[in-house]
Amino acid sequence: MNxxxxxxxxxxxxxxxxxAEDTPQPLMSHLVELRxxxxxxxVAVMIVFFSLYYFANDLYLFVSEPLRQFLPEGSSMIATGVxxxxxxxxxxxxxxxxxxSMPYILFxxxxxxxxxxxxxxxxxxxxxxxxxxxxxxxxxxxxxxxxFPLVFGFLTSAGPSDVTVMTDISLYLDFVIKLFFAFGxxxxxxxxxxIMVTIGVTSTASLSEKRPYLIVACFVVGMLLTPxxxxxxxxxxxxxxxxxxxxxxxxxxxEKRDEPTSA
Numbered sequence: 001m002n003x004x005x006x007x008x009x010x011x012x013x014x015x016x017x018x019x020a021e022d023t024p025q026p027l028m029s030h031l032v033e034l035r036x037x038x039x040x041x042x043v044a045v046m047i048v049f050f051s052l053y054y055f056a057n058d059l060y061l062f063v064s065e066p067l068r069q070f071l072p073e074g075s076s077m078i079a080t081g082v083x084x085x086x087x088x089x090x091x092x093x094x095x096x097x098x099x100x101s102m103p104y105i106l107f108x109x110x111x112x113x114x115x116x117x118x119x120x121x122x123x124x125x126x127x128x129x130x131x132x133x134x135x136x137x138x139x140x141x142x143x144x145x146x147x148f149p150l151v152f153g154f155l156t157s158a159g160p161s162d163v164t165v166m167t168d169i170s171l172y173l174d175f176v177i178k179l180f181f182a183f184g185x186x187x188x189x190x191x192x193x194x195i196m197v198t199i200g201v202t203s204t205a206s207l208s209e210k211r212p213y214l215i216v217a218c219f220v221v222g223m224l225l226t227p228x229x230x231x232x233x234x235x236x237x238x239x240x241x242x243x244x245x246x247x248x249x250x251x252x253x254x255e256k257r258d259e260p261t262s263a
Contacts, residue, residue: 037108044104049097056089059096063176066148067167070156077169084170092173103133124198132191139187140180142239151232182225186240193247194254204251215241
């Protein structure tokens with residue numbers, strides 16, 4: 001009676017290799033990988049922070065320049081809190097380190113999620129990652145160089161003539177950080193649209209039909225994220241509208257590119 005022959009070593013190797021590819025990694029290994037990526041990101045932020053802390057006061061002078069240039073002669077910014085002269089530049093330095101480290105933080109996030117993506121998804125995700133970083137910084141630059149001069153020029157001239165403008169340094173920093181985040185995130189609209197269209201959450205035809213409602217939503221978001229003045233609200237809503245149209249345009253190009261593949 002012939003006994004069945006045992007599988008060859010090459011068969012065993014191929015079976016083992018296929019099994020190793022199909023077997024998901026345990027949860028603990030994912031948690032360890034996530035911890036390592038977070039540690040890398042935190043260390044990067046701390047390195048940039050300690051490198052910049054010596055220039056903390058200079059950083060604050062740079063950030064406050066859009067307001068200080070409109071202050072009346074003889075007026076200046078003030079610190080009403082006992083610890084504000086120390087804590088405010090400290091806080092600004094931390095957020096500056098966070099902004100500067102953002103590309104490395106997103107790179108660590110990419111390294112964590114990349115193994116779970118297919119090759120085609122990686123080809124799309126990598127350009128989106130670089131584009132999101134660029135658009136975030138572009139939103140911050142737009143706020144600092146375009147929005148701040150217009151907003152502060154209007155706000156400092158709109159008050160009564162006998163009222164001296166003397167802004168608290170801590171309140172000013174909270175104000176500009178809020179606007180930096182608002183414009184930085186708002187400039188990510190094209191990326192969000194491309195992702196939603198690519199994964200099938202919506203389509204360019206559906207977004208085109210809802211354009212009037214989305215334009216109104218841009219102005220509502222501008223009203224919620226900016227101070228209660230028409231200038232800053234409009235200066236956020238109009239770029240959001242333009243970025244929506246840009247995201248829609250690129251999404252159409254992606255849909256046309258994928259049509260022969262899906263057919």
